[in-house]
Amino acid sequence: MKRVSLFQRSLLAVGTGLLIALAVSATLGYVYVLRPLAERSADDFSALLVLSARTWAELPPDTRPAFVEELQDAHALAVSTPVRPASVESIQAHPYLALLHESLHRRLQQEEDLRLSESPLGQFHVDLRVSEHWLRFSFTKQRITPRPNRALIGMAIATLSTAFLVAFLLARHVSAPVRALEASTHKLATVGASAEVPDSDIRELHNLGRAMQAMANEVAIQQQHQQVLLAGVSHDLRTPLSRMKMAIGMMEDDLPSTVRQRLESDIAEMDLLIGAQLTLSRAQxxxxxxxxxxxxxxxxxxxxxxxxxxxxxxxxxxxxxxxxxxxxxxxxxxxxxxxxxxxxxxxxxxxxxxxxxxxxxxxxxxxxxxxxxxxxxxxxxxxxxxxxxxxxxxxxxxxxxxxxxxxxxxxxxxxxxxxxxxxxxxxxxxxxx
Structure with missing residues (x-):
């Protein structure tokens, strides 16, 4: 079974929750803030276009160039009289232009009096028919404000960055006490009860740390008792072994050589085991x-x-x-x-x-x-x-x-x-x- 760290799990849980919350917030912001703002901007722009077209049509011909120049300087709109209006509309990829088309259609009431198109040079054209005249208003993408798509992408990037940063900090804050407790546990396993388990202001971790410290102290006491017992037993066993060696030496003439060698080998092996037990108890x-x-x-x-x-x-x-x-x-x-x-x-x-x-x-x-x-x-x-x-x-x-x-x-x-x-x-x- 693949195991993940507490930090990874906390990061995933907190990050997912924040992403959902921020995604809902971004959606609500788009529906109730960005889109209404874009609709209002498109409506204002359509009013400017219709009013400019009607004003141009009512002006004497000799004053129209000055009016066109004023539109260019004040509103970044280029006005021209096309030979024929655009026949193909290409506004599907531009949500703002779609909103502008709807607003113009409401104001003009006639679909045949309106054309929206895009030139290969990246300019947008709005062709309006006023008083039997076709006028073309041309503007660049920079004229479109606000831009809902870009705003939405910016909100998405900001949302993801904020969610990741907050999730990382929260997950790190949650897992830090557990990592400290884990490090203390490793110290307890290596150096024993002399390693102190750090206290925590989290109640569950505080209780767990105290329980681990008490367990380590109890294990240390048991180890001390075991060492004393092993050392005492091993030391006491060497006394009868020494007497057995002396007895075998005194009975050298009464024992067959094979029996004597076997007894001496067994005693040497027992002495080796006792010495190893003493060394193992001192190794702690x-x-x-x-x-x-x-x-x-x-x-x-x-x-x-x-x-x-x-x-x-x-x-x-x-x-x-x-x-x-x-x-x-x-x-x-x-x-x-x-x-x-x-x-x-x-x-x-x-x-x-x-x-x-x-x-x-x-x-x-x-x-x-x-x-x-x-x-x-x-x-x-x-x-x-x-x-x-x-x-x-x-x-x-x-x-x-x-x-x-x-x-x-x-x-x-x-x-x-x-x-x-x-x-x-x-x-x-x-x-x-």
Whole structure:
């Protein structure tokens, strides 16, 4: 199902409502303001034309040129006596001329005494017959005022612009508190109850924010209890394990070698699980950031991992990393777990890549192993999850390495994700803002 944001939905709803309201207003304005105004203007213009034609007919011939000149100067009307009146009317595309034709027809009472036409040069002609004389009044489009079509188009453009602007501002105002609440929710998911949910003057959002803050506080308390319980149980279990190791050592001559090796292997595996549980519980504690030289420290870490790794580990870094305040212990543990995971499961080479883009640091651990299926990308970060449980004794580990890495990243506000490569293998990317 395609989901839309609250801003988009609010913009659509408010914009649609405003468009309907403004469209109704524009229609009413056209019907009750623009059209009556155009009809009044056409009626006044027709009165001027008829009066001018009758005045011209009543004037002595020697005074008519002066009258024609006065019409040209005062009203932008050119008067002439055509050889024959226009026979074709072309007023359909000009609503104002249609109104003018109706008004002239009412005044003249005779349809055969009236012709309206348009010349190829863009001039309009009104031919009137008065006292057996045909007079042609010519004028340009600029003489037509008002122009209902242009006014309507202008109103439509203004309506659309106003509707979009008002809808955008209203939708932004409505969705802003929700976006702030969403950002606070993400902070609650990463750093826990220490992130404050902003208060809102909207009652529903205020109640929702308070409920989320209370839930986050309760979850934080439960996590603290869980950490204390795990740490206590894991610590207490190591005491009987130590006694079991001592007992096996004392009974070395009384036990067959295969039984002794099996017991020692089981105890070592239990000790590994207990240690991993302790590490996972501590991974939820935020470490204070300290300024370090990224290039120097990473080179030291990779050299230390290389000393314990049976396969080559290659480090590639940007030249402009410089110093950065980071939780160095958490970062080293994340990269160490990723490198060990790559060397443990079939890789013959591991690459550690560090890049800087603006103020963000990107760490990548790449391998050329068998890779991980896309549907398992999230599952591999779950505690104790193993893609192939039969490999546990052959490869070692408790299935907590990636879970610890993800928990450390989320605790410190970083992002860790798995990306399959085009070549065989996979790449784990750690993004640090």
């Amino acid at each position: 504690q935020v470490e204070a950031a300290q300024p370090i030289s990224i290039q120097t420290v990473l080179q030291e870490w990779v050299d230390a991992e290389q000393a314990l790794s049976p396969i080559p580990i290659r480090l590639r870094m940007s030249a402009d990393l410089g110093e950065r305040a980071v939780a160095s212990t958490a970062l080293r543990r994340i990269l160490g777990n990723l490198i060990q995971n790559a060397t443990r499961y079939g890789a013959t080479e591991v690459q550690v890549v560090v890049r800087k883009r603006q103020q963000r640091l990107f760490f990548a651990v790449r391998d050329n192993g068998p890779g991980i299926a896309p549907e398992l990308r999230d599952a591999v970060f779950r505690p104790f999850y193993r893609i192939d449980a039969s490999r546990q004794r052959a490869t070692g580990g408790a299935g907590l390495g990636l879970a610890i890495a993800r928990q450390l990243a989320e605790t410190h506000g970083w992002r860790l994700r798995l990306v399959n490569r085009a070549k065989p293998g996979c790449a784990f990317w750690l993004c640090m803002d």
